[in-house]
Amino acid sequence: MLTVLKAGAVLFVAFLNLFLGIAVLLRNTKKPVNRIFAVLAFVFFVWSSSLFFYEFPLIINSLFWIKITYTMVASYISLVLLFSFVFPIFSSRRLRLLGIVTGVAYVTSSIWLIFFTKFWVVDVVVDAMRGKQTILGPLYNLWIGLAWLITFWAVINFFLKSRLVTGTQRIQMHYFWIGFVLFGIFVNIPDVIIPAIWNDTRYFFISAITNLFFSATMAYTILKHRFMDVRLVVARSIAYFLLIITLGFIYAAGLFLISSLFTKEVTTTSDLIASTALALLIAFTFQPVRTFWEKATNKIFYKNHYDTGEILYALTQTMASSLELSALIQNALAILREHLHISQAVVYVLDEGKIYLRESSPKKSSNFHLEKQDLEKLHKEYKLLVFEELAEDNIKEIFRQHQIAIFLPLYVKQQTVGFLVLGEKSSGNIYYEQDLMVLQIFAPEFAIALQNAQSYEEIKDFNKTLQEEIKKATLDLQQANTKLKELDQLKDEFISIASHELRSPASVAKNYLWMVLNDKNKLPTETASQLEHSYGAVERLITLINDMLDVSRIETGQIKINPTSFNLNQLVLKIKDEMSLKAQTKQIEIAVSSKNNYTVKADRDRVFQILTNLVDNAIKFTSKGGKVNINTQKMKEKIAILVSDTGIGIKDKDMPRLFTKFGRLNTSLSSVPEIPGTGLGLYISKKLTELMGGSLRVTSVFGKGSVFIVLLPGS
Amino acid sequence: MDKKQKILLIDDDTDIQKLYKLILTDAGFIVDIASDGAGGLTKIQSGGYDLVLLDLMMPNVDGLQFLNTIKNNPPRAKNGPIVILTNMSLGSNIVRQAMGLGIESFLVKADLSPGQLVEKVKNFLNPTESKEEKTTGKKD
Secondary structure (H helix, E strand, O other), X not given: OHHHHHHHHHHHHHHHHHHHHHHXXXXXXXXXXXXXXXXXXXXXXXXXXXXXXXXXXXXXXXXXXXXXXXXXXXXXXXXXXXXXXXXXXXXXXXXXXXXXXXHHHHHHHHHHHHHHOOOOEEEEEEEOOOEEEEEEOOOHHHHHHHHHHHHHHHHHHHHHHHHHOOHHHHHHHHHHHHHHHHHHHHHHHHHXXXXXXXXXXXXXXXXXXXXXXXXXXXXXXXXXXXXXXXXXXXXXXXXHHHHHHHHHHHHHHHHHHHHHHHHOOOOOHHHHHHHHHHHHHHHHHHHHHHHHHHHHHHHHHOOOOOOHHHHHHHHHHHHHHOOOHHHHHHHHHHHHHHHHOEOOEEEEEEEOOEEEEEEEOOOOOHHHOOOHHHHHHHHOOOOOEEHHHOOOOHHHHHXXXXXXXXXXXXXXXXXXXXXXXXXXXXXXXXXXXXXXXXXXXXHHHXXXXXXXXXXXHHHHHHHHHHHHHHHHHHHHHHHHHHHHHHHHHHHHHHHHHHHHHHHHHHHHHHHHHHHHHOOOOOOOHHHHHHHHHHHHHHHHHHHHHHHHHHHHHHHOOOOOOOOEEEEHHHHHHHHHXXXXXXXXXXXXXXXXXXXXXXXXXXXXXXXXXXXXXXXXXXXXXXXXXXXXXXXXXXXXXXXXXXXXXXXXXXXXXXXXXXOOOOOOOOOOOOOOOOOOOOOOHHHHHHHHHHHOOOEEEEEEEOOOEEEEEEEEEEO | OOOOOEEEEEOOOHHHHHHHHHHHHHOOOEEEEEOOHHHHHHHHHHOXXXXXXXXXXXXXXXXXXXXXXXXXXXXXXOOOOEEEEEOOOOOOHHHHHHHOOOOOEEEEHHHOOHHHHHHHHHHHHOOOOOOXXXXXXXXX
């Protein structure tokens, strides 16, 4: 009996090892960890199988099988060494190489020693007292010593790595240590210590079973990605183990006592062990078998049985996932009907004092619906009403009339949200305690869910209204904008036409005056002077019309700038030409430096206009014999045109008004005649420069002169 | 100059007509007048004008319509360049449209003194000097 058990266990473990090896290898065929473990598990498989054949030499003989077994042991030691170089992280290449070399050397020498000499294993004999015994050779202990050295090296590797790793890998190491230590103990005791001290080799088979400790824990750490707490695993394992021992001991002791006291029969050790094993089997299968039979009988006796937990879970899920009122009620009612087998169900929802029928299940009979007064009557008590429990009064009558079985008010805090009204069960049964409990747990949650759904609807409605208001407002805005644009357009057309109308008579007057003034017949001085003033006035009028047109266009953004790249020197020379007449009249010299020739990117006509304005001003505000200079310079990435004069300059307090509309200088110097001008020139010049991406600045010393600087983008 | 050069002036303003006819005849040109685009079209068919001075704002057929008609049906007789002579501003729509219809240049009446007008006309008729950058008249 015992031997059968022994054999069974060993074989079982063998195949378990094989299975683990395959499982780990299948998970990932590429990783070295998986591969080495697979080989290790295979080695364990062969180890356990060969020990089985050692005990039951069905083919060949025990000596052969024990030699195989030892070969496997040597192999696994090398493999563990190799393993220590790749788990949980790789060691350096050199070390790995060293490990491989050592391992291979050890295995090869072991095989030679085992199979081709008698230094290791001598023979297998059967001892009458102690069963099968292996006679070990003289070098056996030396080999064991080497094995321990190698294992020690592996342990050092593992230990060093334990200290390096963190996180998941650290937990992997914990599991590894447990498996390894257990394995170490349960291998060395029967295979090394007992043979060495008591010269007894009959417990070899234990190590064939306990190698599972190591392979199982290693498989677990390699395969799983999330680990249970090691302490938990260890605690539970120990508890389980103790449970087995306790139960086994109680049973075995009990059996022994009973048999020796009552039956006077000698129970053999093998019988004792067998029956103890059976008792343990019963103990551990009790719970699962019981559950199975309970479920089976439930199916027969409790056809309509449902799990309270299940229905509440389903209801909670629905309430959490439905935000829309109709869907919420429909789904909840569907679940109730399905589990409780109710014929009809209705939910009434309160909305600002009014009661609305919201969603009922199909198959409603016409008189199932309640009127508002009825609902209020039922509602007075604020609690769950069950038909069977009602006293005979008008409330019960209402129930009977409308075939109602349950009335359930739904409220949050003190506020009523609605009512749940259930009809009879389709089976005709009453509502059981379990059903009522479910309903009472469900009611408050449902009330809250309904309230939320109502709020959600309100928000949706509000949102819609908001959207429409926004759309309307945007439309209004767009219309206003279009109107404004039209107005701007009209304004501009008006200005264009007005300026055109004003210019026509002005040009006629100007021309005739000119012709008179240039007539070959000389005019009397007095007449000539008067006519000259008239001519000047008409010219100023025309300039003013032009300026006002410019200002209007600037302010409505109608100015179009056509930037081109052109040379400044040419333009400056042209200006000098155009202004030379005016300058000569006041004996002012215009000096132009053509040292540099810069190219700018701007609107040529506008630059001409601006420079004309500045030079004109320079001449106007400089007294007889003065000087006007036009220079060009490079300032960072921009080109500067400097118009400087030796005129009267600008006072600091007048600076702010300089570039504003009609911001003219008030010269208090009575000696200077009133200087004509529209007061718009500088404003226009500044705006135009800015439109071209430049700027207009001035520095001045009162009484000495001014410098106007135009900055324009270079090309 | 062997014979006198002929200029066609198309403008509805009678003051302008009288004024410019006076100025240009004094300067030695022959001046023909048309009061609107229609009259101008008729006159231009006979051809032989060395320069056409065209106003834009006119009743009946205005300057733009005149230019469009010329563009689509060029007169068989040969004529000189067309120059816009107006008091509209450069930035206005009408002027911009005219610019794209094959005119030679653009003058603003109010900005010209008689002397300047004559000088510009001479330039259009006899571009002897090396072409200066075509300024399209002063300001707008």
